[in-house]
Amino acid sequence: MKVGFMTNAWGTIYGGGGGVTSIVDSYYISTGPETTAFPAIAAAGFEYVELFEGNLIAYEGRMNQLADLLAANNLHLLGVYTGLNFIFEDALAEELAKVKRVLGLAREAGAKHLCVGGGAVRHDGIREGDYKLVASGLDAVKKMADDFGIIASIHPHMGSAVQSPEQLDKVMAMTGIDICPDCGHVLLGGGDPLAVVKKYLDRIKYIHLKDVRDGAAYPPGYGEIDFDAILSVLKATGRHIDYTVEIDGYPGTPEDGAAKAYGYLQDKIA
Numbered sequence: 001m002k003v004g005f006m007t008n009a010w011g012t013i014y015g016g017g018g019g020v021t022s023i024v025d026s027y028y029i030s031t032g033p034e035t036t037a038f039p040a041i042a043a044a045g046f047e048y049v050e051l052f053e054g055n056l057i058a059y060e061g062r063m064n065q066l067a068d069l070l071a072a073n074n075l076h077l078l079g080v081y082t083g084l085n086f087i088f089e090d091a092l093a094e095e096l097a098k099v100k101r102v103l104g105l106a107r108e109a110g111a112k113h114l115c116v117g118g119g120a121v122r123h124d125g126i127r128e129g130d131y132k133l134v135a136s137g138l139d140a141v142k143k144m145a146d147d148f149g150i151i152a153s154i155h156p157h158m159g160s161a162v163q164s165p166e167q168l169d170k171v172m173a174m175t176g177i178d179i180c181p182d183c184g185h186v187l188l189g190g191g192d193p194l195a196v197v198k199k200y201l202d203r204i205k206y207i208h209l210k211d212v213r214d215g216a217a218y219p220p221g222y223g224e225i226d227f228d229a230i231l232s233v234l235k236a237t238g239r240h241i242d243y244t245v246e247i248d249g250y251p252g253t254p255e256d257g258a259a260k261a262y263g264y265l266q267d268k269i270a
Contacts, residue, residue, distance in 0.1 A: 004048035004244035029054035079113035086119030086137035135174035184210030221264035
């Protein structure tokens with residue numbers, strides 16, 4: 001089954017320490033080692049993985065080791081996730097320099113997708129002009145990704161300026177980038193994942209399958225989201241759409257979550 005699984009289910013998630021004083025070195029890192037995550041993902045039946053950009057950058061200068069580790073587990077890198085502030089205009093060049101670095105590594109590793117979270121929420125709240133800044137930044141990322149042959153998509157995320165359905169609609173109206181809905185974040189942000197999928201169906205090439213129960217992430221099919229309906233809508237397009245399961249924060253073990261996710265999806269996605 002050609003579905004990915006995000007390695008952030010292992011370990012904890014934090015921001016790269018270099019980002020405190022150097023914006024270009026600001027990135028997500030998952031502490032769970034790939035030497036643990038990759039075999040478990042493969043054992044569950046998955047063929048693809050997604051990494052945070054910080055975990056990918058860790059292989060810079062030794063990309064052969066990542067390739068060997070993927071090959072040893074019969075896995076392929078499907079996507080990479082990154083986050084940007086976008087709203088601080090003087091810092092955007094630094095953020096885009098990071099994206100260019102990540103895209104180069106992603107292409108070398110064979111990745112197909114770049115998921116982009118953002119933008120930042122100011123200490124005194126979101127300004128109306130911030131949506132235009134986010135959209136403009138996303139367009140810059142899309143252009144850069146296109147040059148690398150990688151598909152860039154915005155990923156609505158809790159705690160960002162693109163959290164609620166209204167915020168998403170504002171940004172999507174001003175940018176040409178595709179969307180990778182994270183069904184769990186859409187629900188937690190006050191939206192209806194099925195409605196978002198239907199509304200932006202033509203702009204979906206990649207989607208994160210995260211279920212939610214009592215505010216926590218769960219494998220698809222084990223929470224409150226109607227994934228049967230969502231997958232049916234996506235399948236009916238007749239287009240190839242890529243899928244990745246992301247269940248960071250799942251109360252069970254990541255191995256259990258991966259097994260449950262695969263069991264639910266195996267007869268629903270070719």
